[in-house]
Amino acid sequence: MRINRINKKTPTIDPTVSNFSEIDKLLAEYKGRKGTLIPILQGVQEILGYLPPRVFQKIADATGIPVSDLYGVATFYAQFRLHPVGKLMIKVCHGTACHVQNASAVSSAIEEALGVKDGDTTADGLFTLESVACLGCCSLAPVMMIGSETFGKLTGSEAVKIIKEIRQRETSTTADLVNNK
């Protein structure tokens, strides 16, 4: 059972009000239809990046499903996150093919380079590191996915190099934005 995820510290960032109007739209769309709880949670997570506590009450009010049931579902499935994540998810595949081709070396190299543990977010809020079960690209093992891009046939140092490049790209675009203001 995935019991660890429930007890982590409560998030500090709260979503902005403008995002809530999108959630209202989503809830209206599913109103009165049965079996829509999972799509609703998926939709909310798509909008906010995670499922903050305030949202549960909102969904409960709109659907009539008790908050306890909502938490039950949200903590059951691997996809749902109760904590904010970084701008980019680093998903390191730990499927069988990746495991026998040393995916743990990839994970530990990234953990060391970023100074975070599996499931945590870097201090600058750019990356969240996550181990996943299988990305389905077994022939390219070991594999990781950053954002929507997949990288295959990795070693620990190659993975770190890719992440450093992405960090540089991301920080320079942010700097550009600041300079242009």
Added chain:
Amino acid sequence: MQNTKIIVGLGSCGIAAGAGKTYQKIETLIAEGNLDIKLGKTSCVGMCYREPLVEIHDATGVYLYGDVDESRVSEIIEKHIREHTPVKEYLVKTDLFPTPDDTFLKDQVKITLRNCGMIDPEQIEEYEARGGYEAVKKITAEKLTSADIIKTVLESGIRGRGGGGFPTGMKWKFAAGYPSPEKYIICNADEGDPGAFMDRSVLEGDPHTVLEGMIIGGYAIGASDGIIYCRAEYPLAIKRLNIALGQARAKGYLGIDACGIAGFNFDIHIKEGAGAFVCGEETALIASVEGRRGMPRKRPPFPAQSGLWNKPTNINNVETFAGIPWIILNGAEAFAHYGTEKSKGTKVFALAGKVKRSGLVEVPMGMTIRDVIFNLGGGIKNDKKFKAVQMGGPSGGCIPEYLADTVVDYDSVTATGAIMGSGGMVVMDETTCMVDVAKFFLDFTCKESCGKCTFCRIGTKRMLEILERITNGEGKPSDLDELIDLAQQIKENTLCGLGQTAPNPVLTTLRYFRDEYEAHINQHKCPAKVCKKLLTYSVNEAKCTGCTVCARNCPVNAIDGERKKVHSIRQDACIKCGLCFTKCKFDAIELS
């Protein structure tokens, strides 16, 4: 150059290997050179090991190029297109002369994968041009009844390809036997087995065949609705399914009087799974579709009687549905012609791990495991020694080298202690530690246990703790008996397939590789040199340059040595974290 066509393989693994960039590059070159060439897309042909793949059709024949990254694109365009000389060294397959990769395809029989890599999955016309939707047209033309179809499926002998191996025709017969105005047919596309990717490939490469299979199944059992329960981790598959659904509706294959069959009102919708391995179990999948925690329930009643929303429901796997149109069109005998006495037809395997050619293969049931790995797969990577193959994922087991002549069919594989499962085949060589593999799977099932049955929830955890102890060098001789005892209890006292099969990876490795467990426990050694805590790290004096990197990175300061002088590791202080090994740029840290 007229009628020349270039097709790029854009499946998930192709894209991961850089096929998107290859496609863009070809597009640019065509535009820049003002070339009269059609550029098309297809999906995975199964040769994942040579991705990105690019196929050129010209007046002289068909040429499939492999490993086509951006740099090779220019060369291929220059030589093949402009100078009309195919670039032989990059060729993977052509009808004009043999290539080393021919053995990958030679013994394959493609029924399920018949269109994968052959058509643009986003164009319904391309599917139709290869006999697509002919099976549903046959139903109307020959006025086939539900009973006719079930009879054909029964006679074909096809068994559930998701792992269960239950005869599909029988399942349909049960579902058809419970009349109800609301009845559901569900396609299980929640491919959760780590190491299997055939369902993804079929959905991405040939979504219409799955829809056609579901339409036929829906008609046969009298369903009112179809649902595809697909993993959210497969965004490309979901995208292509949505495109396919739109096209099928527009052409009247779905909707009111679907396929022109009066009174057959049938449509299909997609439900995205949210990531839970246990949802591969039918009753858990149904709970998940209903929006609840995906926990299995006791059977009976079976879903055929009372399933989704308490209505009769039939669930089949992607691969099963994908084979149905072919069976209806070509007849039960054509399908049953392949395979063994009790396992008919072909099976798709996802070949991965330490094998030279990894990818998807479809072979007739009854081929030996050795042939799949060595003839099709080309043998073991870096010519290391073949040790075992893992079949059936977390519910399966490891089949050792000396049983490699076992044929692949449901019963023979089950006899080894593994299961056919969905068809993952992860090849392992001498550098794979079997205790570590068992621990890996137990860790997976332990996390994925839904928690309902005590023996699964707590039993897998206790087994995992024992395995962790053993791999840390703290194992006791009594541990092995305790593992077997726990395994037996978990198998006997759990409700669903996840729990009942969870101990299989431990039981099979214990059966075939007991000596490895004993080496860990008695000699505190990991023969495959995988379990870090059991290794000794030392400095190879000939290779050490005295760069000090290891000493600076050692978290416990167990490495001594001055700059430009040979370093040494104090064994009593070493915590075996392996950091020096990964940090050393000169391969001077040795494991023993």
